[in-house]
Amino acid sequence: MSKKIVIIGAVAAGPKAACRLQRLQPDWEITMVDQDSLISYGGCGIPYYVSGDVSDESELRATSFHVIRDAGFFENSKGVKALTRTRALSIDRKEKTVLVENLDSGVRQELPYDQLMLATGAKPFDLPIPGVGLDGVFAIADLHKAIEIKKRIAQGKVSRAVVIGGGAIGIEMAEALTDLWGIETTLLELAPQLLPRLVDWHFATMLQKHLEEKSVAIFTRESATELLDDGQGKVCGVKTAHRTLEADLVIMAVGVRPRSELAKAAGLDVAPWGGIKVNQRLQTSDPNIYAAGDCIAVTSLITGRETYAPLGSLANREGRVVADNMAGHPSVFKGVCGSFIMKAFERCIASTGITYEAALAEGFDADYALTSPSDRAHFFPDQAVVILQLVFDRKSRRVLGLQAFGMMNDSISARVDAAAGLIAQDGTIEDFGLLEMAYAPPFSSAIDSINAAAYVAENMCDNRLRRVDLDRFLAWMDNMSIEPNWAVLDLRHPLEAAPYVEKYGVDLWTALDYGQVRARYNELPTDKTYVILCNAGTRSYEVQVFLDHLGKFDSMVLCGGLNVISRLGVDWLVK
């Protein structure tokens, strides 16, 4: 028997569900409604459209075979009805109807449904400050906004921009403006770091340093307090607590909130922060109403708790699960790892699972293995250092997350994707140690970086490797009196270590070449706590084991070594 399906929202989850369901139940009448005229677009591509990498906005709305996904496409090619410029006003759950209004004609109608899907997406959060309504102030809310931004840039109307918000979209927009249009761009982030909650502070710092090298001005712990009017209703500047920045374009990218007013008004369960609550089959509290995409609350596969993951990739997967369940094929969406990846100029940054900071806050016996291996065989010509961090629980030995920062290529994808698959299966450090990464020198090392990170984690759990906290070490370098007993033990080649020894003196910075430790360890004073360092941290660990065995030395390893330190923009020699 044919059923009537109504889907509210036609960007990602909605169209995916509609088309899949039409294939599963070709007889059913499926109607999508969306208040926008442009539907089914790749919103994540907006920064690349603004930058010019994607030349026309229509490419974001086109199939891989270059056909625009508009209402006619859905009707003719997919057998799905799409009502655009049509706003859903209310849901009558008893009568099972949705009241919709055409935004052009004002005509209203009731759409009856047997099953309803909410794919209402998210809306950008607006800062509650004066001036947000000025001309030249944009949130990346939809394609229209992107088109307008690019038009202004192309017309030469933009020479200075301020991006408010240092999340992924803010950073991608800052890159687009700076790199390809040469616009003087400033990025503001209220949190103490970029990409808050997505990566730990040292990863954010490495990213920030690279962005600054690429001429993006960045202020953290700082946001806009007022947007300034040029007297004619156009934005001309941004005020913060510390400065006033000139700007003829302001991008608001301070996060998004689920669009769940409709769900709430219909009496469905909605989390206090706005996410529509769903079960694993993606049913709302009304079993005839499903929800998916940026409007729902999802479950973290790491913590088991409610979280928010507004990503186009998840929306598509969730949409498919909704279609299966509506069609009568039971299907579940268990939750999310929270995989994230981003290009930032010539670097790539990515993470999956949760950060060390989040893991501590969640009450895990959390620790992290920070490493800095090559992204392929160290003898292969175009190899480069990548910074990897495995976050794990010391007690259960479960891996909780992986973060990476390296060159702009796909090598980080490989590690983060492989990790996400294993984390979703509750993979342990030991599983990561044995993970069979495909090996050939142009792609990886014989001991892959992800295996090596797991080995480090294992050595930490078994108390063979004791690390110094990175921030504690940096604080000591700033003010050595806080730990009067500490000294660096530098295992690098004497020529690398020499300038540091010269600056700090041999008492604070002892150089002992790795290859000489077994012969010359007796020269080391035994009354110090050594911070052992080298370039990557591997030699430091070996030497710690050796010193421990002697039983006369106290030491800590600087995990990730100077490869990490140099990427943080710290150089005590030039200070």
Place this chain on the structure above:
Amino acid sequence: MSKKIVIIGAVAAGPKAACRLQRLQPDWEITMVDQDSLISYGGCGIPYYVSGDVSDESELRATSFHVIRDAGFFENSKGVKALTRTRALSIDRKEKTVLVENLDSGVRQELPYDQLMLATGAKPFDLPIPGVGLDGVFAIADLHKAIEIKKRIAQGKVSRAVVIGGGAIGIEMAEALTDLWGIETTLLELAPQLLPRLVDWHFATMLQKHLEEKSVAIFTRESATELLDDGQGKVCGVKTAHRTLEADLVIMAVGVRPRSELAKAAGLDVAPWGGIKVNQRLQTSDPNIYAAGDCIAVTSLITGRETYAPLGSLANREGRVVADNMAGHPSVFKGVCGSFIMKAFERCIASTGITYEAALAEGFDADYALTSPSDRAHFFPDQAVVILQLVFDRKSRRVLGLQAFGMMNDSISARVDAAAGLIAQDGTIEDFGLLEMAYAPPFSSAIDSINAAAYVAENMCDNRLRRVDLDRFLAWMDNMSIEPNWAVLDLRHPLEAAPYVEKYGVDLWTALDYGQVRARYNELPTDKTYVILCNAGTRSYEVQVFLDHLGKFDSMVLCGGLNVISRLGVDWLVK
């Protein structure tokens, strides 16, 4: 209490075990013996040394911090004794001693052991044909051979080469010779395809086509029957059943065999094909003797059966497991997926798990989902098509393998590595569908290629997608009389389809634009079996579902579409 450990073999598994064990048990006396003077080298880097990508062989023996790993390094830096140029002659299991001989001095000694490790590696298989002993004939057995090959090339002594064996090493060597030295190179492979057992025939064919475009001459189903003498003991040519090839360099790369004579002579269990039998803790049939690396038989995680996987990456992981067990930390090596990846000029080819052909032979209810998606968002500038194939069991829905062929970058690493992790956990099609690949347009699609392949597999299992076998379709294109009822239904843009329609006639090659199917399906004769095709196969599946629903049409989908066909080197238009 200190123990004595002897390790026979010091290339990959041996050194890894030795160094790890020294850290776990710093008091133990660990001695490695190796008959070679050069030890602890990255054998997989040999083709890149020969090509010149790696300029000096010492780089293959150096740490990431540029120190050569020789006997002195192991002694001074690692606390491990290494006896080079020392051959192990026999094992006395009762007395627990190994008799070794120094190959330079001839001096013999008995090395006592508490625990022994065999890391004797593999030796290249020599073809039993006349002329293998001629000057200029090389197997890639060790670094010395590689050094000699490169020396001859650099001296301009090589203008024509024949590589015997179309496995990974043979192909990498053929690339090294052709690409960087301009040597006229011919590759011979006795099997009907390159990379036999590693990939299915169509992947091998795509690879072969690319190699041929890059000027490597390839003959499959053909091997050397004789190597020809120039009258002065130097090779001057290679005879096969079909031709004689001139050659001043012959590389034998017809596979390797475990070196297990020592194990066999000592009465340890050895498989008939030569692999030393070990349990999951990598103990041989004598619990005091462990074995790891290219000399052992391992277990396939897919079939549960004995297999052979001589790879440096596995050797390292196994070596670590041996060390843990020797030290008293129980540790297991469960088996291998068989992950494999290779650069071939401007392409990358990779696989994990087992092939479709192998899965059928193993008695699985095997099938494959062949797809040809973009390797990143299809609107992103440098995107390119990648060919992916998921092999699965229809009954259990377990994924058995993944193969990929695409551009030379790391995007294939990401898919194969993520797959290997899941396959090792007995991942199903549904697990692959939900695998959370990190998404941003420069790296992936919103629906990642690996998710999409799983969706295809799911649709096949649920009988919504019925594919035509690729080889059956190609046979029909060669001789249409074998299936007189078949016709192509070409869904591509009419301009793409037109030349085919013109050549074959509308009865055999019907063009119907994807967007017009719902409006014009009535024009299609109902007495045909349609092979539906498009570029990638996605539209074809959708149209099959639509036609099935009408109940009047019989059809099959050409999975992977013309993207696959064109990469096979098939073009019926120019025939």
